[in-house]
Amino acid sequence: MTATTQRIARTRTATAQDRRLEALAEAALEFRAQVPTIEAWGRRLAGVLRAGGRLLACGNGGSAAEAQHLTAELVGRFEDERRPLSAIPLHGDTSSVTAIGNDYGAAHVFARQVQAHGRPGDVLVCLSTSGRSRNVIAAADRARELGMTAWAVTGPGPNPLADACHDAVTVRAGATSTVQEIHLAAVHLLCGVVDDALGVAHG
Numbered sequence: 001m002t003a004t005t006q007r008i009a010r011t012r013t014a015t016a017q018d019r020r021l022e023a024l025a026e027a028a029l030e031f032r033a034q035v036p037t038i039e040a041w042g043r044r045l046a047g048v049l050r051a052g053g054r055l056l057a058c059g060n061g062g063s064a065a066e067a068q069h070l071t072a073e074l075v076g077r078f079e080d081e082r083r084p085l086s087a088i089p090l091h092g093d094t095s096s097v098t099a100i101g102n103d104y105g106a107a108h109v110f111a112r113q114v115q116a117h118g119r120p121g122d123v124l125v126c127l128s129t130s131g132r133s134r135n136v137i138a139a140a141d142r143a144r145e146l147g148m149t150a151w152a153v154t155g156p157g158p159n160p161l162a163d164a165c166h167d168a169v170t171v172r173a174g175a176t177s178t179v180q181e182i183h184l185a186a187v188h189l190l191c192g193v194v195d196d197a198l199g200v201a202h203g
Helices: 003-050 062-075 094-104 111-117 134-145 160-164 176-197
Strands: 055-058 087-089 123-128 149-154 167-170
Touching: 003 055, 003 123, 003 149, 003 167, 003 176, 055 062, 055 111, 055 134, 062 087, 062 123, 062 176, 094 111, 111 134, 123 134, 123 160, 134 149, 134 160, 149 160, 160 167
Parallel strands: 055 087, 055 123, 123 149, 149 167
Antiparallel strands: none
């Protein structure tokens, strides 16, 4: 490969990565309009957890990772010390997930766990980049039947999952990876509001 060819290849790579970062920055700036919803959720969730309630979270694939990231920040800690908070990622129990999927079908893997673990007043956070995951929608439906609060974190709306939940934040972006990156930011924003509402001292 000649020096000129190498320079062209580097320029193409840089341009592609620049476009990816620009798409992320644009999506993040647009998502700022939904921060008031995240703040309201955080204050509500803090009250539920303070009173001994529980957060459940579900999603598939990358959204499962985001769900587990959220629950880990609550059971462990986000940025500062506080007591552990009750939060369960519904994909995390692989024996239950595979048993339910085998016996009842994949569409029921989250809804059955919601019925087992959820109580009236608890919160379910449903993550889906498409907003069309059948098992996540089924979980939202079951949560509402049980008197829980269901929130959706999705890609572009409107979509069926947002419609199935009490409230939703949506991310308008062309790439699934960009949606997932904004979902991670939403998780961190939510955890920060929960800590603030609980009066966590920032070190």
